[in-house]
Amino acid sequence: MISDGSDGSDGPFxxxxxxxxxLTEGNIFNFTTITIPEGVKVSFINSFDNVPVYFLATGDIIIDGTLDLRGGIAGAAGPGGYGGGPGGSEGAIGIPGFGPGGGYGGIARHPGGGASYATLGTSTKIDSCLSEILPPTPAVPYLTDLFDGGxxxxGGGGGAYVKGCSGGDGGGAVFLSTPWTIYINGNIIANGANGNNCYTSALCGIRGGPGGGGSGGMIRLAADSIMIxxxxxxxxSGGKGGVRSYDGSLTPYGGNGGYGYIVxxxxxxxxxxxxxxALILNDCIVDFDNDGDIDGADITQMASDLELVCLTYFAVSFGSLY
Incomplete structure (x- = not known):
């Protein structure tokens, strides 16, 4: 990551x-103040390099509207995120999703796996035509300098005469920083996109596998005071797995994407x-399993590296997130 200080050269936003x-014209913004009013949405056109967004300020940052870094907008991953895997050709395995937690590609006729990031995606579903469950990929461990999208x-596997469908794109990554205060009474969204729905036939062989959902991205905030x-x-949030129907009326079979990091x-x-x-406060794991409270499951999630768990915060806040 770059230095989190703004030089103010871009003036007020x-x-x-x-x-x-x-973002093809640059992804690092040095504002004086940042104000996104209620009812206003700020979104992005990705660069070729698919870089994350730095919104830096010398004064207050106020988000009453929406800062939108979702995956899947205009068929692309969110800024700094990774794309979903394409579906397999006729009878072929789907392509895995891109990125360190990209979902597994589905075998012939089978759906693609959900992407993982801070938390695991979910396994695919089976029915009378599907024989193999595809597990999610491993989660991506939190490191203090991690700054990456989802x-x-x-991608789903292809069937006879039918291609599989592509996985959902990952959510983007944004860093908001100021030496003063960040106020958020609106929305910062870095969701993963849903996996694509795929063709359904009464014949098991003539089915394309739906795509797995993309994982959520990363939101980083740094300031003297932060008020949500x-x-x-x-x-x-992660995207949902695709279903076996273009109209979306059937049960999702592709794996869902996992949650991203909020630091x-x-x-x-x-x-x-x-x-x-997955909430990280001052580089300490808090509600890592995203169940809305702080309990033993959060420590279990990070049992491999207890130094990242805020044990004091855990003890004070046991059973309640805030």
């Missing part, structure tokens, strides 16, 4: 209507809004 920023879901207000949401660094943190992702 205060769009009055929804805005799309082209991984893509696996009651209407504020930080969302790094907050500040000596003064006040959270009353919604957190959807």
């Amino acid at each position: 205060h769009p009055l209507q929804s805005t799309v920023i082209d 991984s893509g879901g696996g 207000e009651s209407e504020g949401t930080l969302n790094c 907050i660094k500040s000596p003064n943190i006040d959270i009353s809004g919604k957190i959807l992702g």
